[in-house]
Amino acid sequence: MPNAAVPVDPAILPHSAGAAILRGASGKCPRCGGTHLFAGGLKPVERCxxxxxxxxxxAADDFPPYIAILLTGHLMAPVIIGLGKMEALPAWAMMLIALVMAGALIAAILRPAKGGVIALQWWLGMQGFAGHSGKVEAGVA
Incomplete structure (x- = not known):
C-alpha cells in the first residue's frame, strides 16, 4: 500500500528535468538535493x-553504460587520431595509452550517467515513481 510522501518544501524541489538530472549526475537526491543518491559505487541508497x-x-539497467561508452568513444576518437599521427610512438604504447584513457573515462562517466538516468526516471514518473509532481509515491514512507 503506497504511503504519502514525506512533505518537502516546494522551494527545494527541482523546477525542471535538467535540474533533477544535474542533481542525480552530481550524486545527490534528485528530489530534494540534500543527501547522497549512492550508498557506494553504483548502488543507490534505498531511501533518501x-x-x-x-x-x-x-530500472537504470543498460542505459548508463551505453551513455558512458558513447561519450567515451566520441571523446577518444580525436585522441586516438592524434596518437596515430605520432610516428615515433610504438603501436603498443599507443594502444596502452588509449586503453588506459578509455577505461578511466568510462569509470568517470558511469556513475554520473546512472544518477542522471535515475533522476530522469523519477522526473518522468517511470518505473513506479510518481515523478516531480508530489503525488503519492509507491513505497515512500
Missing part, C-alpha cells in the same frame, strides 16, 4: 535520508 524517497524503484 532527508525526503524519504524510495530509490529502489529505478
Amino acid at each position: 535520508r532527508m525526503c524519504g524517497q524510495n530509490w529502489t524503484l529505478h
